[in-house]
Amino acid sequence: MKDDFTIESNECVAERTWRLVLLSDDTHYLFSGEFVDIAVPGFYLRRPISVCDSSEGRIVLYYKVVGEGTKALSGMAQGSRLNLLTGLGNGFDASLCTSSALLVGGGLGSAPLYPLARELKAAGKNVRVILGFNKASETVLEEEFRSLCDGVEITTMDGSRGIKGLVSDAPSFHRTDYDCFYTCGPLVMMKAVCKALPIPGQLSLEERMGCGSGFCYGCTVQTASGPRRVCKDGPVFNKEDMIW
Amino acid sequence: MVKDLSVNLGGLRLKNPVIPASGTFGFGLEMAEYFDLNLLGGISLKGTTREARLGNPTPRIAEAHCGMLNSVGLQNPGIDALVGEKVPALRKIYDGAVIANISGFSVEEYAWNCEKAYACDGIDIVEVNVSCPNVHDGGMAFGTEPSSAAAVTKAVKEVCRKPVFVKLSPNVTDIVAIARACEDAGADGFTVANTFLGMRIDLKTRRPVLANKVGGFSGPAIFPIALRMVWQVSHACSVPVMGCGGVASARDVIEMMMAGASAVQVGSENIRDPYACRKIVEELPETMAGLGIDSLEQIIGTV
Numbered sequence: 201m202k203d204d205f206t207i208e209s210n211e212c213v214a215e216r217t218w219r220l221v222l223l224s225d226d227t228h229y230l231f232s233g234e235f236v237d238i239a240v241p242g243f244y245l246r247r248p249i250s251v252c253d254s255s256e257g258r259i260v261l262y263y264k265v266v267g268e269g270t271k272a273l274s275g276m277a278q279g280s281r282l283n284l285l286t287g288l289g290n291g292f293d294a295s296l297c298t299s300s301a302l303l304v305g306g307g308l309g310s311a312p313l314y315p316l317a318r319e320l321k322a323a324g325k326n327v328r329v330i331l332g333f334n335k336a337s338e339t340v341l342e343e344e345f346r347s348l349c350d351g352v353e354i355t356t357m358d359g360s361r362g363i364k365g366l367v368s369d370a371p372s373f374h375r376t377d378y379d380c381f382y383t384c385g386p387l388v389m390m391k392a393v394c395k396a397l398p399i400p401g402q403l404s405l406e407e408r409m410g411c412g413s414g415f416c417y418g419c420t421v422q423t424a425s426g427p428r429r430v431c432k433d434g435p436v437f438n439k440e441d442m443i444w
Numbered sequence: 445m446v447k448d449l450s451v452n453l454g455g456l457r458l459k460n461p462v463i464p465a466s467g468t469f470g471f472g473l474e475m476a477e478y479f480d481l482n483l484l485g486g487i488s489l490k491g492t493t494r495e496a497r498l499g500n501p502t503p504r505i506a507e508a509h510c511g512m513l514n515s516v517g518l519q520n521p522g523i524d525a526l527v528g529e530k531v532p533a534l535r536k537i538y539d540g541a542v543i544a545n546i547s548g549f550s551v552e553e554y555a556w557n558c559e560k561a562y563a564c565d566g567i568d569i570v571e572v573n574v575s576c577p578n579v580h581d582g583g584m585a586f587g588t589e590p591s592s593a594a595a596v597t598k599a600v601k602e603v604c605r606k607p608v609f610v611k612l613s614p615n616v617t618d619i620v621a622i623a624r625a626c627e628d629a630g631a632d633g634f635t636v637a638n639t640f641l642g643m644r645i646d647l648k649t650r651r652p653v654l655a656n657k658v659g660g661f662s663g664p665a666i667f668p669i670a671l672r673m674v675w676q677v678s679h680a681c682s683v684p685v686m687g688c689g690g691v692a693s694a695r696d697v698i699e700m701m702m703a704g705a706s707a708v709q710v711g712s713e714n715i716r717d718p719y720a721c722r723k724i725v726e727e728l729p730e731t732m733a734g735l736g737i738d739s740l741e742q743i744i745g746t747v
Contacts, residue, residue, distance in 0.1 A: 202719060244663060245507045245716065269507075285718070408503040408653075410514065411715045413478075415470035417490070417519045418505035418715075420498070427498050427519060432474075 201287050207280045208258070210273075215337040217308065218274050220261045222282065230254035232316035233291025233384075233404055233436045236261070237412035239283040243269045246285065248409050248431070250312035250384075252341075259286075262311040262340060288412050289435050292382055292402055294319045300326040302378045303349075304367050304393050306385020307333060310341050312404055313384055317348050326350050328378070330370045332389065336361035368396055394439045401439040405430050447729040448739040451485070453684055453707045454607030454632050456541050456568055458485035461697060461740060462725050465688050465711035466491050466545035466571065466611070467516065469721075471530040476537055479722045485707060486541030488635075489530065491573050494553050496522040500578060506644045506653040511663025511690070512712055513642050515656035517578040518547055523557045527564035535566040543569045545611070547576055551599045554586075559603040570606050572596060575613030575638035577660045584638075587613035590625035601630035609686060611635035612677070614666075619673050620680045633684040635709065636674045640666055663712040664690045671703050678704025678745055692720070694727035698735065704745040 205222035213219045230236075230251045236259065237246035247269050253260035265274050276282070294316060301320055303313045310331045320327045328351040333339050335358045345352045353370040354362030363370050367389060373396075383393045384404040394401060407430040410418035414432025421430055423441040428434060449460035463486040469475055472487045481487065499519030506513040521530070523546075531542060544561040548554035554572060561570045574587030574596055586592045593610065600608055610626045612619055614637035623634055639660025644653040652658070670689020678685040687705030691697060692713040700708045713720040728740075737743055 202717070239716070243507065244510060244512055244712075245505070408505045410505040410512065411468075411718065413474070413718050415474035415718070416468060416505075416514070416715050417470070417499065417516050418514060419502060420504075420516075420519055421502065422498060 202283065202285050205259075205282050205284055207276055207278050207282060209278055210276055212274070214340045216265045217338060217340055218263055218265065220263065220273070222259050222261070222284070224257050227256045230259060230286065230315070231291045232294070232319055233289065233312050234287065235289050235435065237285040237288060238273070240269050240273050242272060245410065246412055247273065248288070248412050250404070252311040252314050254315070262308050264308050285412060289431060290433060292316045292404070292436050294323060296380045296400055296402060297325050298379045300378050301328075302372070302381040302397070303327060303329045304381060304383040304385070304389075305329070305331045306367065306389040307338065308340070309383070309385030309404070313382060314341055314344055316382055317345060321348055328372050328375070329353070330355065330367045330373055332356070332367040332385065333361070334358065366392070368392060391444050394442060395444070402436050403439065403442070404435045405437060406435065445738055447732045447737070448741070449728055451706055451741055453486070453541065453686070454569055454609065456607070458541055458707060460485040460725055460728065461701065461705070461707040462721055463488055463541070463543065463686065463707055463709045464714055464721050465709035466573065467514070468711045468714040472534045472538060473530065475718065478718045481538045482540060483725050484540050484721055486543055486569070487534070487538065488543040488545050488571055488709060489526070490520055491518050491545045491547045491576060492520045492523050492526045492557065493518055493547050493549070494523050494557055496520065496525070501655040503653060503655055504659065506659065508642070508644060508661065508663070508665065510665035511661055512715065513644060513654060513659040513661050514639070515578045515654045515659030517656065518576055523560045527560050527567070531564055531566040541568045542566055543571050543609070545571045545573050547573045547579070551595050554596045555599040555603050558600040558608070562604040562606050567606065569609055570600070570604055571609045571611050571635055572600055573611045573638070575611050577613070577615065577639055577641045577658070578656060584613050584615060587622065588616050590622045593622050594625040594629040597626045597629035597631050607632040609633040609635050612637050614638060614669065614673055614689070615641050620676050623677045623681050627681045627683055631683060633686065634677055634681070635686040635688050636677050637670055637689055640669070662690065664692055666690045667696060671700060674700055674705050675703040675747065694724050694731040697724060697728065698731065698737070698743065701740060701744050702747045706744055
């Protein structure tokens with residue numbers, strides 16, 4: 201679905217990290233793990249960004265300024281219009297969890313886990329979260345997860361916030377009462393998480409995309425069940441799908 | 445006055461000249477959720493080889509000013525899946541022209557694949573891709589020499605009695621020489637042209653953006669070059685041409701047709717906007733009215 205949105209707010213909330221709130225006249229029910237594809241004025245291809253939160257006619261996105269496109273996006277003012285493709289991707293499957301889940305986010309990979317945490321809590325599940333960042337100044341969404349979940353631990357590579365080290369250095373990583381996990385973040389982190397945890401799990405992949413809708417075959421990855429498009433068959437895959 | 449958008453392409457009557465280009469519209473089926481495919485003049489399906497191919501490693505998409513690069517590398521399920529599954533499934537929801545885009549790594553493979561496409565009822569036109577820049581020892585290797593392009597054309601024409609359109613490479617010194625050689629070998633038409641070989645470098649990593657290092661450049665940036673090539677080929681040859689390269693609007697379609705195109709393919713614009721072809725088809729009557737054009741066929745090659 202293609203729709204024009206109005207920027208309600210677009211502000212820097214952490215180092216190189218922006219929070220974008222968009223409004224539309226139409227209701228967009230967005231599920232966890234889904235993404236939108238934003239046409240940034242002056243740039244040819246759209247920018248795929250995971251949805252962090254949504255309610256009637258309103259969506260919240262987090263993005264990092266990494267190149268010219270996201271830099272231009274960060275300069276867009278309240279009231280500006282943006283054209284989005286919505287309803288993209290296959291999201292997280294909350295029904296994978298029977299009673300207790302571990303969510304592991306790395307950097308802005310934390311954002312798509314937030315609506316999942318809400319979904320799991322609404323279904324009465326026990327949800328613990330580990331969020332890993334490089335340093336304190338990059339930390340996002342900590343309070344949002346704390347208000348929702350049964351436990352939140354922060355790790356930073358330089359120790360400037362929470363536990364110093366990797367997400368696997370957090371004590372809650374080593375609990376054995378989870379029946380599944382969900383993770384999103386850098387590939388090396390997700391690989392380590394998938395290899396370390398002997399329970400079912402899902403991860404969300406990132407890839408340079410063309411269409412974002414499954415017809416250009418630009419973002420194909422090889423999986424245990426054959427070639428799969430990150431944009432359409434993913435971005436969420438089961439741990440068993442991965443060929444590391 | 446009602447505008448006549450229909451065109452004749454290789455003996456087929458198309459309701460309009462707008463055709464999504466191969467590789468930018470999947471096998472059509474992927475697009476059915478966006479709009480009714482039956483408003484399209486035709487659909488050129490994703491390039492197909494004899495064996496299934498996984499394509500190149502990622503990243504295989506890069507951005508550029510006014511365009512994009514791809515190095516997908518002919519990911520496809522193979523010719524048997526095309527004729528046995530993809531085309532029959534598309535035919536259940538679509539009654540316009542179906543163009544099978546065929547690639548190969550040898551003259552024999554092109555002929556093998558085209559014979560299968562000929563035997564498939566749902567396929568109307570065979571587009572022979574001698575111009576894919578993203579595979580080694582195949583694709584473009586055949587389209588950059590008149591003799592090899594003609595050899596492929598001749599072999600295909602011996603086994604396929606459906607209209608054969610040769611999709612030419614723009615990465616050549618003299619596209620007309622190659623077109624003439626193919627026409628002499630029996631080509632029923634041309635698609636002009638495929639993508640331009642290009643490259644981007646990530647300044648931070650100091651590495652090529654594409655894992656394949658180079659890829660095909662497409663988008664509005666190449667429109668004037670593609671238009672020039674359509675004009676050259678359509679005036680040098682007597683067979684019809686499908687114009688392809690950077691088309692993004694109804695005005696671009698009309699410009700391509702004035703240059704000599706009988707039909708017009710829309711490529712990268714689909715990737716920016718899955719509704720692009722529908723938008724262009726819907727814009728055509730009003731654009732024609734503004735230019736005093738009653739029938740699109742009357743403007744073909746008028747420049």
